[in-house]
Amino acid sequence: MSAVSQPQQALELDVFACPLDGVNQIEASAGTGKTWNICALYVRLLLEKDLGADQILVVTFTKAATAELHERIRGRLAQLAHALDTGEDGGDPFIERLLETTLGEDGALDPETAAKRIRRALRAFDQAAIHTIHAFCQRALQEAPFAAAMPFAFDMEADDASLRFELAADFWRTRVEPAAARWPGFATWLVESGAGPAALDTQLARRLKKPLAALRWDGVTQPDESAEAAAGECFAEAGRMWAAERDAIDALLRVAQPALNQRSHKPEAVADALAAWTAHFAQGDATAALPKAALKLTRTALVKATKKGGATPEHAFFDVADALEAAVAAAEAAQRARWLALIAEWLDMAPGELAERKRTRRVVSFDDLLANLYHALHAHPWLAETLRARYPAALIDEFQDTDPLQFAIFDRIFAPGGPLFLVGDPKQAIYSFRAADLHTYLAARARASACYTLAVNQRSTPAIVDACNRFFMSNPRAFVLDGLDYYAVRAGTRVRAPFVDATDPGPAGDFRVWALPGGEGTLLKRDAQAQAAQACAAEIARLMRGAREGCVRLGETPLSPGDIAVLVQTHRQGSLVKRVLATWGIGSVELAQASVFSTGDAEQLERVLAAIDAPGDLRRLRAALASDWFGLDAGALWRMEQGDGDAQREASAADSADAMSWVERFSRYRLLWRERGFAVMWRTLTRELRIAERLMAGADGERRVTDINHLAELTQARASAQPGIAPTLRWLAAQRLDGGGEEAQLRLESDRNLVQIVTVHKSKGLEYAIVFCPFLNDGGLREPPASALPDAREYHDEAGDAVLHYGCDDEAAEHAARQALREQAAERARLVYVALTRAVYRCYVVAGPYLSSRSTRESRRSVLNWLVAGAGQSFDAWLDEPPDEAALDAAWQALAGGPVSVAPLPAPARPERLAAGHDASQTLAARHATRVLRDAWRMASFSSLTASMAREEAGVAAVPDDELRPDHDALAAVAPDGEWLLAEAVAPEPPDDDILVFPRGAAAGECLHRLFELSRFTEPESWPRAALGALHDRPVEAVPELAARLPAMMVQLVDDVVRTELVPGMRLADLDPAKRLDEMGFLFPAPALDLMALRRLLVAHGYPDVALEAGMLAGFIKGFIDMIVEHDGRFWIVDWKSNHLGTTPDAYGPRALDVAMADHAYHLQALLYTVALHRYLRGRLPDYDYDTHIAGYLYLFVRGVRPDWRSGGEPAGVHARRPERALVDALDRMMEGGRA
Structure with a gap:
């Protein structure tokens, strides 16, 4: 039975009346007060179960969320303690309900006992068990290190990439290289396919990321040991025949030309085929793939190209060509089978060997904490009982972002008795790239004792809530996957200042859809995105002008730039919006999920540090100085190049001196690094070369200086842990490939009150008065990255279990690819949900078609359109043949009404720069220091x-x-x-x-x-x-x-x-x-x-x-x-x-x-x-x-x-x-x- 085939009927949660036993799943839709309800459950567990603050386990997934929960729960306890001491609830609905239920006449506790328990919890709250998932696992393992076979003392490492690569290099040397030596064709295949230890490392990293995924090898066959020799014999025979019969074959094909298809086998194509065969035999590689042009002269191709009633040209070579094609394919299949056999061996031994090396070196990564606790719980049942006694109750926050391993840990400890509360919103499960697995949430729901929903939205106005309900209820399968439904929510009673927009040019709802032009006026994708960004910028400028005039405000407060967010999906889209806003004179700041190691300045940092490592290498030095960090022009770099090698003798003395001055400068930086450390060197370099001053002159100066400082901070942390220039360079190169962890996420470049440009991923959990979504109509779905090496297909099977499928045949590959597209589209739908539910007062969405590859098909099959027009269709059919523009336009128009308005995208306007918002007449200047100030120490x-x-x-x-x-x-x-x-x-x-x-x-x-x-x-x-x-x-x-x-x-x-x-x-x-x-x-x-x-x-x-x-x-x-x-x-x-x-x-x-x-x-x-x-x-x-x-x-x-x-x-x-x-x-x- 499918894990998601029979979801339980969800009840609306009454947090003050629900039972506190069993495994309970709570679906907390956006804006419905998830943290408020977690606090209420915590207080009830503390009071009604008489538990201490250190006995209620609260787990979430980031340090920031942990800190927020800690503060919110403690604050709630302090408010409650004050209310019980004074007898006044202060009009707080939380305390009012608690006094009516748990502490009421029919409740389980009297106020005096409750006050004692609250004060006890506050006194011990520093020991409250509110942790990230990794911190909880670490604590559990430290309390029972023997069960996990872990040393008492160990070093925590955020990343085990270097150790993984070391293991991969050892396996390559001991297993792959001997196989390559035995089979020369396999060695050639490895080189041509780009195989190496890095490919092994990639496979292991994916396996460790999904340790419980099923490995399927049913399509993998044993390598044909004779295939390579057979291909060699066939190649030799074909080569001899070609050398003897090439001219005769040419003449034969000339005679047969009228009988052949003039599109596939026109004279020029036949001539290309003849030349391709000649070149193929000349290169001498028997197992090399046949050129595409050469395949036109196989018997199979010639028969297919022969016109009806015509005679297919006959020659023995055509049959041999068919045989050679089959032999080469068989040899290729044998090489792929050899590789997959090695991969199977590698994935079987590598996880255990990696764990053993870590134990020997007393090293533990964050992911090891989860894996070690999982294995310890399964090997020692008493450990689960110990932890259950240590933590009689648990609340798991953001449960939609869990994975099978994490859920298995909590399930082992707390199920079936509980109390265990799994709180999250499957509609906001958008972190699959971090191995978050929505199917785990759905499977857990099927096993829960009770399922609840939170149905009151306290974030948005009634108009926005109504619009979102209409939007996501247009299609019963809005979220693509079975078992994931949308429950209507209603607006809460939260008192908020009204939004006033007195400059609004016409009647329109607060949920505004702007449609791109269709038909003959359809724009190319890049032009459509540019115009969407321009329309958003023009509207933001209108709102800002109105705010300065007091016509656009929140209550009596003028709308500020920080109240506005533009949500994007990629850093590239964010850069586009930032540039367009700048042309209107609108300041903005980016908040993105991207890694600072993916920026151009990270690449430049690597070049600069490489030049410092070898200052006498002028090639490295020129590569570093080519950046805009240093302000050199092309002429200066060219003169340096002339100073390299023998040409230096002819260079002018000034040019030579200039080049050598850079060598001396970078030599000094190298000495500083070696003797004083990275931080001193970096501060000296940036000050002397005025890097920040130069970059701040650019439009994106704040962003770049923030990134450079962030990179320097991370590099300093690494250099402190493992000193030395060479290790730091290796680490930086690895980080640029892997992207780094949470600490590498792009930081906010300014704390000024600016328009927020935020990726949808980063916006989760946030809210903004006004939200713009210019790119949600992007229908592009990512195909799996192409690889010359056979790789696994990742998908979930019908039972919802994760699968890594190696050796797929064509049919299985097609099924896996279709399932992967389905899952990707489902996550895209969840991203749309997150984006649209950030708005408090108003939301702007750009919809409509665009041209990609000279067709509107990509835009028509977008998930945004699926939500509005996909009712009654299967998603596979939608992907294959989405509705035409007329049908889509009709569906959008049907959605219009009430709070939703649908109108054409505003025509591009000439940017009118927004005047600076401060008083330019008041110029502030710092007083000049007249004496040297020294630190006390x-x-x-x-x-x-x-x-x-x-x-x-x-x-x-x-x-x-x-x-x-x-x-x-x-x-x-x-x-x-x-x-x-x-x-x-x-x-x-x-x-x-x-x-x-x-x-x-x-x-x-x-x-x-x-x-x-x-x-x-x-x-x-x-x-x-x-x-x-x-x-x-x-x-x-x-x-x-x-x-x-x-x-x-x-x-x-x-x-x-x-x-x-x-x-x-x-x-x-x-x-x-x-x-x-x-x-x-x-x-x-x-x-x-x-x-x-x-x-x-x-x-x-x-x-x-x-x-x-x-x-x-x-x-x-x-x-x-x-x-x-x-x-x-x-x-x-x-x-x-x-x-x-x-x-x-x-x-x-x-x-x-x-x-x-x-x-x-x-x-x-x-x-x-x-x-x-x-x-x-x-x-x-x-x-x-x-x-x-x-x-x-x-x-x-x-x-x-x-x-x-x-x-x-x-x-x-x-x-x-x-x-x-x-x-x-x-x-x-x-x-x-x-x-x-």
């Missing part, structure tokens, strides 16, 4: 402490502390304005391979720092690798001729530095590698550092003054020390400086270095490093003493450090100093907030 470094110095010199704004780079020449990587020009003659230019001609700038400084970090000073053979590694990790800008010399320069630099005697008796080349520490990071608290006192302390001890900001630093000081070395039991701080000070030894002499140290406040940096080392050693050396163990600091200006360069008797480029102990102790105390 912050993270500081040498770079941020001295940032004011650099800003004063450069005249730039402050940079937030957390966006400054580590202290690698952060403020001094560029050369000073002038070199040290001494009294003697100007020095000659250095040789081309000297480190003095190494590029300058921030990137160059980072590169040289990286060089010394990678170099093993005692192993010269490692230096070339270190140079190449530094150039790879920290690319620098250089013209090709210079770039080729950089590695040699860098190797020579290391050799010069390590062989130079830095202080008497110490060379880096002689140091034990075990006594060297690179890039030591430090972080110590500075709870109350007085910056002015710090300046005074430096001056008092003979150090130059430093320009620091006034005030206190409360927070932490952090940094990185380039290198610490131990020599003769004493520790030196070594800092690499790449500053270009000149080209002579004296330019790097003591006087020059003193000036450079002072100009860039390096002495403050050195003192901070000394304090850090002082604290570090004090905590690690038992006998630590500053005078004994601290040798001092060495600041090496490496371009001038060479064994043979000296100035004033000292090694050039070496600044050595040891701070006094008294100064270090004073700094140490000052950092802790004490006095120096």
Whole structure:
């Protein structure tokens, strides 16, 4: 028997009188107070069953809905508690009815007992069992982990795509590749069909989405092992015959031409067939499909093409061609059978293997929560009893969106005794793409103890309610599927402000149908949709003008843009409406169900991050810069392309420098990402490149900036969970394919009071004063996506059970396709219902024909027309041959009357821009900040402490502390304005391979720092690798001729530095590698550092003054020390400086270095490093003493450090100093907030 063949008769629900036992299904039509009734049932269960707040299970399907239910139920309990305490119901009908029934004279409770139970529930309401379905399953499993064979501790993952793909890749390697190696034809077929691990992953994902669907393989046959060889033999025979007889066949067909059909076998078609056979044999693939043109020369085709009374041309090749066609088809069938056999094996083993890998790795996805609880309930009956005792009653909200697995869980726990209330509206079941299964609702209804309906619409005016009743009762099978009926509703007594439209040009109902032109004036589909959008925009503009004049209002309040919604079905339709509204000067905002990963900006983000990952790859870089994010024109991109490869030699120096500046910029972003994380990098990139400012200049600027910020937020969350550039890029690519989850849904781009453009899916549960539906007449039904691989047909059988049918023959495929179309159309009808029931006061609907593929058939068979004109027909007949335009027009006219008016679509009008609604004379401006505002607590470094110095010199704004780079020449990587020009003659230019001609700038400084970090000073053979590694990790800008010399320069630099005697008796080349520490990071608290006192302390001890900001630093000081070395039991701080000070030894002499140290406040940096080392050693050396163990600091200006360069008797480029102990102790105390 069909699960939906005998629906129970539904009774109108009296929520205060219905029994509280058994399994009850409540159909809550749109606007009938579903949440109000759930609250009433909750209160009755709490009072009459004496249950606690933690004993009544309330389940819904989204976090937002859970939060709303929690708040509404708690608020209702608080109102009731107040009423019982004061004896006043406040005119609330809910409390009035409760006092009349449950708490009345004939009720089960006295008010005092009821008040105690209500107060008890309120005290414990933080433990109320109001959950999403996944949260409930997680709690149930945590209480009984052994029953589900789950670990006590596990990591929750929203998506298991990476693990699924890993499993698919393993299966491909171990099972598919050996089969392909055994059958070369199968290998070719796999390649041509686009098969791969991704195809296996798709099959598994669908299976996991529908775990209880029946897998049917009745059309799958065993592969014919001889088919491939037979096709090869037939191909060889046909090829030999063709080579010998081709000309004879041509001559034969010329003679037979008059006897052949001149449409299918005209001379040109025969010539094409001959050429197709020649090309087919030339390619040599025996199992390749025969070209369509070649099939005209099979005997079957020639017999069919022979005119009546004519003689069919005879040749042995025609029979061989027939045989070859059959052999190729048999070989194709064998390959498909092999693939399906592998798919069957895969779907049999993969779910269990995936679950096992997750257990091993202690990972659980959201879907696993449901599956694990389902299996645990079936394996351990005691678990259902435990949960039933834990939750004696349950209310399931939005039950129409459930699936077989979810219902099976609740059915196992609560049926048949209950009380279990299944609340939902099957007419609003519109989420099949999330695996919601309406047939589950219908099957549950057949098993329910009682079925109820809510029949009073409190949302809409009587006119709208009446119009919807007329609309959906025109066709007894409006919703296509058996068992899904429309119950008339009546308008409630809700008091609402009246809608006044004094500018309405003529008499018309509040439910307005605009008909597109038919006959000779029928429009193409795209033009029809454009005109529909224009008509809606013109009407919205009229309403807005009237509202500003006080003629269009809700009560005494003018109608606002936010009271109006335009409902669309796709993001593309929404974009069309948004553009049209903009031409009328009407602001709008989109609220859509689409994923942010499906937007163009998601693709651009992927390109930009790929370019950051490999900044030296100019192809990636150009792909990223081609976006409108960066504002480059085609000419700039073309010049960059000329700079790629050998052509770069001929490019101008300016163009080359421009390209390399982008390479350096993206290299810096890569470094920021690696060292500071994605968020810091992204904030720096968007600020420096002014992306938001550029995009906001466009018409859709708010939308795009919202999407980009949303994408960045999701990317940051992923990068925090799994750091690294490569994993983040893989995740982003997967999200763009899969679409992401609920958190990826497009966000509202503005909170201003604007016209709402909302997808029908997103509008569910919302209401709007005025609703426009311009595209409900779209009759296009989606065909299953074409695939070269054999795939399953998805449908529901006659019993309402979900089926995945593999290996369908033609008849079964046709049945499955027709059933899928039927289900798709049924959901389209439910979408129409959701759309039309959003309106409170007025609804506009566009109907009528349009042209698609030069026919109106698609528009005529639309579900909108089916609702009005489909009575008395089967839906299959409707799909095959919908009524003509005249019949449809008559049906629409018959619907007119009362609140429904049918009129032609208003003629296109020239857009008249709506004037801005604010007072332009009042321009608001923020007051200019005159001082730097600091957070009470912050993270500081040498770079941020001295940032004011650099800003004063450069005249730039402050940079937030957390966006400054580590202290690698952060403020001094560029050369000073002038070199040290001494009294003697100007020095000659250095040789081309000297480190003095190494590029300058921030990137160059980072590169040289990286060089010394990678170099093993005692192993010269490692230096070339270190140079190449530094150039790879920290690319620098250089013209090709210079770039080729950089590695040699860098190797020579290391050799010069390590062989130079830095202080008497110490060379880096002689140091034990075990006594060297690179890039030591430090972080110590500075709870109350007085910056002015710090300046005074430096001056008092003979150090130059430093320009620091006034005030206190409360927070932490952090940094990185380039290198610490131990020599003769004493520790030196070594800092690499790449500053270009000149080209002579004296330019790097003591006087020059003193000036450079002072100009860039390096002495403050050195003192901070000394304090850090002082604290570090004090905590690690038992006998630590500053005078004994601290040798001092060495600041090496490496371009001038060479064994043979000296100035004033000292090694050039070496600044050595040891701070006094008294100064270090004073700094140490000052950092802790004490006095120096």
